[in-house]
Amino acid sequence: MKGSHFFMSVSRVLFCCLLFACNSSNGDQNMGQVVKIADGDTFTLLMAGNQQVKVRLYGIDCPEKAQPYGKAAGRVLGALMEGHRVRIEEKDKDRYGRTIAVAFLDDGRNINETMLAQGYAWHYIDFDKNPAWSALEAKARDQRLGLWKESNPVAPWEFRSAKRARSKNPKGTKPRKSNTTVLFE
Numbered sequence: 001m002k003g004s005h006f007f008m009s010v011s012r013v014l015f016c017c018l019l020f021a022c023n024s025s026n027g028d029q030n031m032g033q034v035v036k037i038a039d040g041d042t043f044t045l046l047m048a049g050n051q052q053v054k055v056r057l058y059g060i061d062c063p064e065k066a067q068p069y070g071k072a073a074g075r076v077l078g079a080l081m082e083g084h085r086v087r088i089e090e091k092d093k094d095r096y097g098r099t100i101a102v103a104f105l106d107d108g109r110n111i112n113e114t115m116l117a118q119g120y121a122w123h124y125i126d127f128d129k130n131p132a133w134s135a136l137e138a139k140a141r142d143q144r145l146g147l148w149k150e151s152n153p154v155a156p157w158e159f160r161s162a163k164r165a166r167s168k169n170p171k172g173t174k175p176r177k178s179n180t181t182v183l184f185e
Helices: 004-024 070-081 112-115 131-142 155-170
Strands: 033-037 042-049 051-057 087-093 099-105
Touching: 033 051, 033 070, 042 087, 042 155, 051 112, 099 112, 112 131
Parallel strands: 051 099
Antiparallel strands: 033 042, 033 087, 042 051, 087 099
């Protein structure tokens, strides 16, 4: 009886050690709980050790909050992630220090692809050339899902560019005249 009790205790200890080792593998280090949704393609994960990581979804671009469907894209992302842990595959860091990543729910669904398929994101082909992702966007467009219900949606990079141009030349001001003489027209 003593021997079997000892064996059971050792077995439990080994099992716990094995479980701990599996849970602290690299896969778990890239896993976290969503604590904040910034917009349709940016969120914050709470990782092991209470480290917060701001994540920007790789290869897609969602409408800005001030654009039609911008707030809806954030709500869709939040609903998609609710109750799930999220695993990220880091691709890069951006100029703001955010982790650029492909993200997966704990049930295996690819979040980047889901946002495209549901019609709440553009495939950002300047950064990603995956033809499958272009096909997901095209299918959502054809089915007029999400933002594709709009007759002429403005891509977020065009929206940001126009906003920057407006800030350089605020409404009501005229561009400064050049002191340069035009010789040929």
